[in-house]
Amino acid sequence: MPDFTIETTYHLPVFRHRTYAAATLEAACRAAVEDDNWDLAEKDYDSSGEVHITCVWEGAHSAYTGPSVQVPSQFDEAVQRRARHFEILLGLLKIFFDDAHAAQPPSLDWLARSAWEIARGEAILGNAPDPDKPVEPPKANHVLARLQEEQVRNAIAAVLEVDDNFRALSPTAVTDDDIHTACLTIATTMDVSGCFRQCRIPGSACGDPRSASSAPD
Missing domain, CATH: 4.10.860 (DNA Excision Repair, Uvrb; Chain A)
Structure with a gap:
């Protein structure tokens, strides 16, 4: 069987405890990060990182000399x-x-x-390898009607100008909550069966929504 030279790695945290005088907590943290004096550093063996593969070469004892091969994705850190x-x-x-x-x-x-x-x-x-085959994308959606709340606000003023029933109502009196409630009511009570009856597949007449065609979203 073939030989492989494998480089395994783990990260060992190093920490230190020092006191910093600063006007704010953020300034103290910045001073600690920028401090390059690590004479009092200690190693935290209890918090060492996972062992992972960083390089692989074909052949025995071939580190940095033999041809390298790609590390399987599940063995990356x-x-x-x-x-x-x-x-x-x-x-x-x-x-x-x-x-x-x-x-x-x-x-x-x-x-x-x-x-x-x-x-x-x-x-x-799941610490598994990357999928190597294209994943089936989700099927296209078909929307018979779209009701967008942000567009309702723009239409309110125009509606109030032409509808005498709402002449006493000003656009500012209609709140966002009113629009949201009205849109929910329309979405839950609207009868779309007529839309299905009007759908047609080329070469046939169908009223069955399961076989109806519509414009893709």
Whole structure:
């Protein structure tokens, strides 16, 4: 069987106790961080980090001389693995937040990437290897109607101008809570069966919502 030279590593915390005089706690902490005098340092063996693999070479006794091979992801240091993944997930969250703010659906490419990163995150939490196959992205959503509360406020003034029934009501009298309650009422009581009856698949007429087509979100 083949030989591998493996470099294993663990981090050993070093600490010190020193007193700092400062105007604020933040200033004292900053002084402690910037202090480069470690003459009184002690090692904290009880808090040493996990053993992880930092490098692998093919062959016996071949450290830094033989060809190196990629370390299997599950043997990376877990805290670093999570930190790198956090940056990726934060980037994806920003993309989806911008899409939501612009009221536009995310692209299928980003959905597929997110599905893979979710599977990767679960693998990291389970100390398992990264998934090596594309993960099936979630199916597209189809929205028959969208009611956005932030758009209701903009429409209130126009409605009050043309509807005599609300002439005595001013736009400022309608609170955000009123809008939220009204939107919830509409969302829970609206009859969308007529929308299903109007849906058509090319080449056929269908009133069955299970076979209806609609514009993708």
